[in-house]
Amino acid sequence: MSKEPVAVVGIGQTKHVAARRDVSIAGLVREAARRALNDAELTYANIDAVVIGKAPDFFEGVMMPELYLADALGAVGKPMLRVHTAGSVGGSTALVAANLVAARVHGTVLTLAFEKQSESNAMWGLSLPIPFQQPLLAGAGGFFAPHVRAYMRRSGAPDTVGSLVAYKDRRNALKNPYAHLHEHDITLEKVQASPMLWDPIRYSETCPSSDGACAMVLTDRAGAARSPRPPAWMLGGAMRSEPTLFAGKDFVSPQAGKDCAADVYRQARIADPRREIDAVEMYVPFSWYEPMWLENLGFAAEGEGWKLTESGVTELDGELPVNMSGGVLSTNPIGASGMIRFAEAALQVRGQAGEHQVPDAHRVLGHAYGGGSQFFSMWLVGDRPPQT
């Protein structure tokens, strides 16, 4: 028996900011959920199950927050699932929800992810003082910066590429009303002049710390037929994981990322992603990850990803726009960041991305990763139902 096609019929986000002191965590997730329901013209009564994700509980220090969020999300009397896969969690949460629809377990599922970073301390949550272990001698950027240098060595990329990505994403964010950073006076010179924190990563090439939530309503073919607005259809979705650290791990282009993308393309019958996919929302917390993931996801040959960035292919008006929303570089409520990628991909194929809409976006990839390049989740959405 073939799978049930899965459609996105509702999308909601909060305006992402540094600190939402006016709402509780429940109030924050509720805001995104209500916007997604309103977009779908549905109520909680139409929802069969709720699938929620966030980064580690240690971030806000609320253990199993899904328990207390059941009321806010209308989940009382319904199945509610919590997903956790570190930074990729927003994506894998959406996929768990999508799989419930695809398997015909539920007809309509509300999926949601959030982080209230202002009430947390991510650095602390990720670097507990484990006895006998040598402490990490650098911050989060210090963990990733050596991998960026490895990429530069391997690809021969000029050291200007990282700034180009940051400049592009921050300009794209100006067209996205929900983005956290709106740097109206951004210039390439300002990015290039920003302090070098963890050489080769500059301050302006790092992501902010945000409070925010993102929600989607996923439904089956019958639900999509009732949708007041064009649905986005899932054409393929996959997750992969690998150990954080192992002998032979390729941090520049992890095998799990390649395998995950290949699985999505196989499901969606994509032979040449560079030609057949119109745009990408990928998880780029440090600017250099754009060229790295372009290669990992098969949009460029190994060592060639930076050429797409440098030649403007990934600009909003380029041949393969990347992070039209401004991306993680402009908005990073960690647990929600992956779902925002997935939701922004869906907004594009629905033609509802507003000022950062890409014309003729028929197939768009949403991508997330997390846990020191340990977890990967991706989906490809289209404006037409999957061929069955």
Add this chain to the structure above:
Amino acid sequence: MPEVLKAPLVVEFPFTRSLGPVQSAFLTGLRERVVLGVRTGDGRVLVPPMEYDPVTAEDLRDLVEVAPTGTVTTWAWNPAPRRGQPLATPFAWALVRLDGADTALLHALDAPGPDAVRTGMRVRVRWAAERTGAITDIACFEPYAGPDLDGREGPAAVTSEPRPHDGQFADPVTGIVAEARLDYVYSPGRAQSAHIHALADRRTVGERCPECHKVYVPPRGACPTCGVATTEQVEVGPRGTVTTYCIVNIKAKNLDIEVPYVYAHIALDGAGLALHGRIGGIPYDQVRMGLRVEPVWTDDARFPDHYRPTGEPDADYDTFKELL
């Protein structure tokens, strides 16, 4: 077999919470010795109040004031209070349905012993002397035999009917700090313990996987890719190669290292993957991929303080490109 290490691991952090409108009114009310509940769509009064209706999921904003007296609906005796609990002497954990409420609030009940506690007994709030807008503004509940349901000083009405309240107070509490603390005993296990014992002799010992033959440093007791136990101990280093690195220009809060400094991945000779360390003894801007280094120990440290150049020629990229 060498001793398996153990040590306490204390995890504590002062988390902040934004309260939102309903919890803000509730906690500010406690500061003013007013207990607020919220009325649901079906007319019930929830104490403590919730932001959203557990039945209909609607917004709940219809605040009411209930009495500081109530009835124990169930309880459990706590003979040995722990740090951070409301009372230092043995007490009952009690669910108390305050007069006017339809749900019960969990708190401590101060009583001389379990024989003095029963379901259905009447209790009242004992207010803390210093109140800040927190659940601890209720110091605890205490047994109560009086007729005054209102419980406050003065000629207040004897009533159990909840009274509407606008939730408005001067200088409302909008956020709280929630101190969290977890006490663990951490053990790194057999393999890492052996590794740590060897470090005391300034030797770096890993374990070789019997299937892929790669040497894990520090060892984990199993190979994460082959999924088999590792037992063969292998000494690696002490010299190694810088495979990649970054230059840290910002001071980390908890580190007393002068910036800039180089944070590097170092593949010790014979190791199957790189470990992390600081590079010293060379200007930071002269560090490069392929630089040959050796550990520098200080007297009492468990780990090398840093690594310094050996003076050997740089390693060829092809020899370490799999170890970045």
